[in-house]
Amino acid sequence: MANSIQIHGKNFVPYLSETAIKEKIKEMAAAISKDYAGKRPLFIGILNGAFMFASDLFKELTIEAEISFIKLASYSGTKSTGKVLTAIGLDADINGRHVIIIEDIVDTGKTLSSFLPQLEHQGPASIKLAALLTKPEARTHPITIDYLCFTIPNKFVVGYGLDYDSLGRNLKEIYQLKEE
Ligand code: 5GP
Ligand code: MG
Ligand code: MG
Numbered sequence: 001m002a003n004s005i006q007i008h009g010k011n012f013v014p015y016l017s018e019t020a021i022k023e024k025i026k027e028m029a030a031a032i033s034k035d036y037a038g039k040r041p042l043f044i045g046i047l048n049g050a051f052m053f054a055s056d057l058f059k060e061l062t063i064e065a066e067i068s069f070i071k072l073a074s075y076s077g078t079k080s081t082g083k084v085l086t087a088i089g090l091d092a093d094i095n096g097r098h099v100i101i102i103e104d105i106v107d108t109g110k111t112l113s114s115f116l117p118q119l120e121h122q123g124p125a126s127i128k129l130a131a132l133l134t135k136p137e138a139r140t141h142p143i144t145i146d147y148l149c150f151t152i153p154n155k156f157v158v159g160y161g162l163d164y165d166s167l168g169r170n171l172k173e174i175y176q177l178k179e180e
Pocket of ligand 3: 049163
């Protein structure tokens with residue numbers, strides 16, 4: 001097992017090993033490959049956090065598939081609309097496509113509960129969600145996760161694409177913030 005580390009002066013302890021992550025991703029890729037055979041699904045990875053997960057998952061697929069990436073940004077709309085979430089870089093035409101969203105972690109569920117209805121509007125044949133991690137205890141907005149690697153407690157995690165204030169994304173394992 002890897003050693004504890006410090007990022008921006010905070011202590012993190014190893015939580016999910018590289019082997020455990022790879023194993024779960026292989027299982028997920030096998031399930032998706034089975035469910036989507038002949039459908040040529042379009043994967044949409046959500047940057048930045050999901051880049052590593054999306055890459056490893058995509059490599060394990062044994063079916064024809066496409067992938068594209070977007071960034072979700074929130075800006076202040078009018079007073080009545082409040083914060084508005086917008087997808088940057090969605091170039092693919094998703095009308096009639098089988099779409100699979102790739103997300104790093106579903107925490108409160110707020111981001112996806114705002115984004116998924118926007119996608120529905122564009123007439124995809126189906127939309128499913130593949131997430132690396134979920135923290136059910138933090139959920140304030142209900143979200144259905146169709147493909148999932150790990151359910152984790154409500155503690156901050158970094159590594160394997162996930163950052164703590166922009167650092168830690170390059171770690172091969174996932175670390176948990178240590179309670180001091
Ligand atoms: P939401 O609360 O809208 O479900 O989560 C939005 C985003 O916050 C996630 O996609 C992820 O990028 C980030 N996030 C949530 N929990 C964590 C965490 O424990 N660690 C890190 N690094 N990012 C998180
Ligand atoms: Mg994310
Ligand atoms: Mg972040």
